[in-house]
Amino acid sequence: MAVSFHVRSKSYPSRQHPQAAHVNEQLTRLRSSETASSSSICQRLINLQDLHDSLEKMIRLSVTNQALSQDKIEKLLDGSIKILDLCNIAKDGLSQMKESLKEIQSVVRRKRGDLSAEVKKYISSRNILKKSFQKVLRSLKTSQNKNNNYEPLAVFGEAEAVTIALFESLFSFMSGSKSCSKWSMVSKMMSQSKVTCEAEANEFKRVDLEIQSEKSLKVEEVHNLESCIQDLEDGIESLSKSLIKYRVSILNI
Template identity: 60%
Template sequence: MAATFHVRSNSFPSRQHPQAAHVEEQLCRLRSSEAVSTSSSSSICQRLNGLQDLHDSLEKLLRLPFTEQTLDKKAVEHLLDGSLRILDFCNISKDALSQIKEGLNEIQSILRRKRGDLSSQIKKYLASRRSLKKSFQKVLKGLKVNGDESLAVFGEAEDLTISTFQSVFSFVSESSTPSGKWSLVSKLINQKRVASEAQATNEFAELDSAFQSFIEKKSQKSLEMEDVKKLETCVQDLEEGIDSLFKSLMKYRVSLLNTLSH
C-alpha cells in the first residue's frame, strides 16, 4: 500500500499546523512561478532560491513530532531515494558549470593579454559545449517527476525540484523540449511556457553563436571581454543557486535519516 502523509496532525483536527501552512504557501508560490516564468537565467535562479527556502521549511516540518509519527518507513525511504537523485543532479550541474567557467576563463585570459591562439581556444570551448549537451540529453531522457501524490507536500516538492533541474539542463544545453515520462501537471506547465520561452534570453546560446560566427568569420565584430563576462556572471549565479540548494538538501536528508531512525 502506498505511504501516505497528511499535513494535519491528529492533535489539530480543525486547523493546519503553522509550519505546514507555511510550506503550502511556498509550494503555491513555486507552482505559480513555474507556470508563468520563462526559462531565463534569472527565473531559474529565482526558482532555485525558492526551492532552497522550501527545503529549509520542509526540514523544520520533519522535526515536528506529529510529522515523525505520520511518515512511515516506506515513505521516508522513498523520499531519501528522491533526495539522493536530486543531489546527483546538483553535482552534475555544478560539474558542468565549472567546466564551462574554466573554458571562459581561458578565453578571457587570451583577450586580456591580447596574445595566444584565440580561435583554437574557442574551438576547444565549443567542442566541450557539444560534449556537455550530449551528456545533458542523456540525463534529460531519464528525467521524470515522481508523480506520487500520496507523499503530499514532500512529493510535490520533489516534483518541483526535478522540474527545475529539467529547466537547468535544458537551458545550459539550449534544449527546450522535455524528454522522458512527465506528469500531466508538468506537461501543462511546459505548454504554458512555450510562447514566452521564445522571447527569453539564453546567455549560453548567445555566446555560442558569437563564438561560432567568430570562428567562421561570419561577423566583422571583434569579440569583447564583456561578451564573455555576461555568460560568466550567469554561470556564477547558477552555481551559487545550486550550491545553496545542495546545502539545504543535505540538511533535509539528515532530518529524513533521523526520522527513519526514530
C-alpha cells in the same frame, strides 16, 4: 492540486499544521514561476533552498515522525539523493564551462595566444555537456511517469516534483535551448511586432552563436555568461547545503 498535512484529534476537526501551510505557500510560488531567464532560475533556486529548510523543520515535528512509515522514509531518502545528484551534475558542467571561458577571455583580452584552439576546445566541451544534459533530461522525463505516493504527507512528493521541474528548466537553459516563454507566444498573437525565440536567446545560447565566428566574439557576452554561471553555481551550492541538512534530519528519524 492543493497539498495538506493535517493534525487530528478526537475532540477537534482536522486542521492544517502551520508549518505545512507555510510549505504549501512556498510550493504555490514555485509552481507559478515558469519563465526560464537566468534571474528567474536563480530566484527559484533561492526559493527551493527556503522550501527545503521548511521541509527540514517539518521533518523534525513529532507528528510528522508518527506519520512516516519506513517505506515513506526510504522514498524521501531516495528523492533527496536524486536531487543532490542533479546538483552535482549541474555544478560539474558549470565548472567546466567557466574554466573554458576564462581561457578564451584571457586570449581575447591579451590579444595573444591561439584563440582558435581555445574556441575549438570550448565547442567540443559544450557539445559533450549538451549530450550529457539531454541524457539527464530524458532520464527525468522517464522518472516522472513513476508513481511516487507520499500520502498522507503529499507535500513531500510535491516538493520533489517542483525541484525536479526546476532542474529540467536549468539543464535546458544551460543547453541554450530556444524555447519561447508563454508570454512570448501571447505577444506574437497580440502584437504586430515580431517577437522571436532568437531575441530571447539566453546567455549560454548567445555565446554559443557568437563563438562560432571568432570575429564577432564579444568580451561583454562572455563576461555576462561568466556572471550567470557564477550566480547559478552559488544558488546550486546553497540548495545542496539545505538538501544535505534535510537529508540528515530524515536519517535521524
